[in-house]
Amino acid sequence: MKRSTLVLGFAFALGLAAAACSSEDNLQNGEDPAPGPQTPSAPAGSNDPRDPLQEILPDPLEGLPKGQEQLARVCARGANNRVTQRLCANPSIDSVEKLQEVLGLGFRNRSENGQNGGGGNPAFALLGHSSSLVARSVSAINPRAFVFTPPPGRPQRLPGWVVMGFARGEPFVEIAAEDAQTRAPAFYLLKFEIACEADHSCKAGDLLTPAVEKGWKGWSLYDDEDLKNTLVDCRHCHQPDGPGTRMMLRMQELEDPWTHWFRSDRPGGAALIADYLRAHGDKEDYFGIPAAIMQSSDGRAMEDFVKGQGFANQPNVFDSPRIENEVRNSSRAQPETNTPKGKSQTWQRLYDASFTGRFIPPPYHDVKVTDPDKLGFATEAYARFVQGKMSASQLPDIRRVFLDEALTEMTMRPKAGATGREVLVQTCAQCHNGKLDPSISRAKFDVTALDTMSPAMKQNAIARLRLPASDRRHMPPALFRTLPADALDRAIAELSK
Ligand code: HEC
Ligand code: HEC
Structure with missing residues (x-):
């Protein structure tokens, strides 16, 4: 293992020299840049937090305009929703909290008396495993977080709603918002710039800690039209029936107990919160969500939001109550202990349907997607970072903690033995x-x-x-x-x- 890592590191270091010769002009002429990342990269598909090298992915937005030029493009399309209403004025935004404030989703009460979706606060929910664009970043110790227009404790239509999603690791925030008149949802990616990107020196400490949520140097806004033929296309998942059909909000685990969603009074949600707290402690805000109320994360709030806006019918829906039962019956230590893996026939049908290309991949059957050993290593490192005993520059890549034997079922690898x-x-x-x-x-x-x-x-x-x-x-x-x-x-x- 060690030796191959070194060899790879060396190969990419040579790539660095080649890349340095390619000028900016090449990109503008539409020519292809020299392949290879600018700094040594861990192997593609990296899933080892002990690898000191970090995997460097290509920039999916390469070649698109940025900043004000890009904003003018989006705003000229004439959509009328909270995002265009607030962002087309090009306000200065340098952090997650500022972005939330600008979009009307700021937390008014950050104390322990604050509420999830009440008393002036937006609603929020955290997710310990995602089947979205950021699937490879998300686990209980690096959750995906959502902040949204609060539903009143039941599914209800919220004209002009807005919802934002984020997981540390990718320097962007995903946003969806509705035009209150036409009821058309639109999807946006807000790419923010952080200092380390300028010289391609971003490390885990820059991307996977509170540092990534502030100190932004600038931002660019893209909508689903700009992104339709990029690696971060929103439509293939949020408009699964193709052009001309209504774009939709997605929540595959729409039913109680909302398998991978943090919720302190469900066995799965509680197990995920416990894993999160072991690493982050209870003093760190995450995506602007105040630490003092983080544990009131609620899958039901997201369910009410998604259903209330008219998206109760989810394709290939993940039947949470049934799948969690089947998994627990197959492996009694679930959900706290996820080795050996659980089994679920209900889940298998979802997987089989996605295998033939009819649906996007379903979430994994077990609550935890993590390898206990890798999770332990990453947790200890992050906890030391929080306690000030490890510097950010030494932090390992805490995203690379998946259970290797789960990668095929999470569809990060194809099914074994497939033709x-x-x-x-x-x-x-x-x-x-x-x-x-x-x-x-x-x-x-x-x-x-x-x-x-x-x-x-x-x-x-x-x-x-x-x-x-x-x-x-x-x-x-x-x-x-x-x-x-x-x-x-x-x-x-x-x-x-
Ligand atoms: C997450 C979405 C995604 C997946 C999964 C994906 N692609 Fe693509 N593919 C794209 C996008 C976006 C483009 C257009 C941009 C580009 O040309 O690179 C593209 C372009 C292509 C093209 C060029 C088509 C043309 O003539 O312009 C080929 C060929 C291709 N992909 C093959 C594959 C193969 C083979 C696989 C599976 C092993 C695959 N893709 C999986 C998103 C994807
Ligand atoms: C591979 C499929 C996929 C792609 C591509 C994708 N999403 Fe999603 N998205 C999901 C799923 C599934 C969820 C539900 C939560 C989860 O699994 O992370 C979701 C949730 C969301 C949410 C929260 C509201 C909701 O729908 O539940 C927003 C906002 C969002 N996505 C925006 C975007 C934007 C913007 C893009 C494009 C830049 C995008 N998504 C691309 C699958 C995808």
Whole structure:
């Protein structure tokens, strides 16, 4: 292990020298930048918090305008919702808290008497495992957090609602907001700039601690139109039926006990909160959510919000009560102890449906997605950081704590033993299918129609598979998943037919 890490580090260090020669002009001319990250990177699909190198992913927004120029583009489209109303004036925003204030989602009462969704506070909920864009960042010690227009304790329509989501690690906030008149939801990505990005020196300590939530140097706003053919496209998940259909809010675990959502009086939610607190303690705010009230995170608030806005019908919905029961019956120490893994037939049906490319991947069947040993290592390090006994620069990558044997079921790896065709469908169809807007280039690679695909397009796909994962054009995007060598070979063999 150690030796291969060193060799890789060396290879990328050479890549650094090459990248340094490529000028900014190359990018503006639309030429491709030299492949390879600027600093040594851990291997793609990295899942080891002990690896001192951090995995560096390609910039999904490369080539798009930034700052005011980009804001003008978004605002010229004429959407009318809380995001455009507040952000088109180009206010100065340098932190999560400031962003929340600007969007009308600031916490008025940060004391322990403060409420989740009451007394002037927005509603909030934290999630210990995500099946979204940031799936590879999220576990109980690096949760995804949501702050949103508070529902009144039951599903109710909230005209002009707004919701924001964030997990530490990616320097962006995801936002959705509704036009109160037309009721059309729109999706936004607010990319914020942090100092270490300027010289590509970002480390775990910059990205995975409270530091990432403040001290922003600037921000850029993108909407789902700008992002439709990028690696951070929102529509393939939030508009699953394709162009012309209404965009939707997603919550796969919509029912009590909301399996991966923090909630102190449900066994799963409580186990996740306990893992979170062991690392972060009870004094650290997370995504602006005050530490004093963090433990009142509530999956039900999110359920009420999502249902109240008209999204009660979720595709391939995760039946939380049934799946949690089946898992506990198969492995009695669940949910606190997730090894051995649990089993659930109900969950298996969801997985099988997504395997054939009809749905995005469902969340994992067990409450915890973490490897106890890796989690222990990352927790100890983070707790030492919180106590001031470890400097931020020494902090390991606390995102890399997944249970290796769960990676296939979390779909970060393809199903073991899948044929080449199955690998392609499972790992590409969510972004490459027959329901896409035909005007975007990636629609030309429709993996559900391999039999009628031109040999040239198949060659194109093989070339994409063979690019280094640090290249933005590499497929599948490492932000989502990586193919082990044997699966890659089978996929290429299928495309060579
Ligand atoms: C791979 C699928 C996927 C992609 C791509 C995706 N999302 Fe989501 N999103 C989800 C899921 C699933 C949830 C529910 C919570 C979770 O699992 O993290 C969610 C939740 C959200 C929420 C909270 C409200 C809700 O719908 O529950 C917002 C806001 C959001 N996403 C915005 C975005 C934006 C903006 C983009 C594009 C920049 C985006 N998402 C891309 C799957 C996705
Ligand atoms: C998360 C979404 C996502 C997944 C998963 C994904 N792709 Fe892509 N793919 C894209 C996007 C976005 C583009 C367009 C941008 C670009 O050309 O790089 C693209 C472009 C492509 C293209 C170029 C099509 C053309 O002619 O312009 C090919 C080929 C391709 N992908 C193959 C694959 C293969 C093979 C897989 C699975 C192993 C895969 N992709 C998985 C998002 C995805």
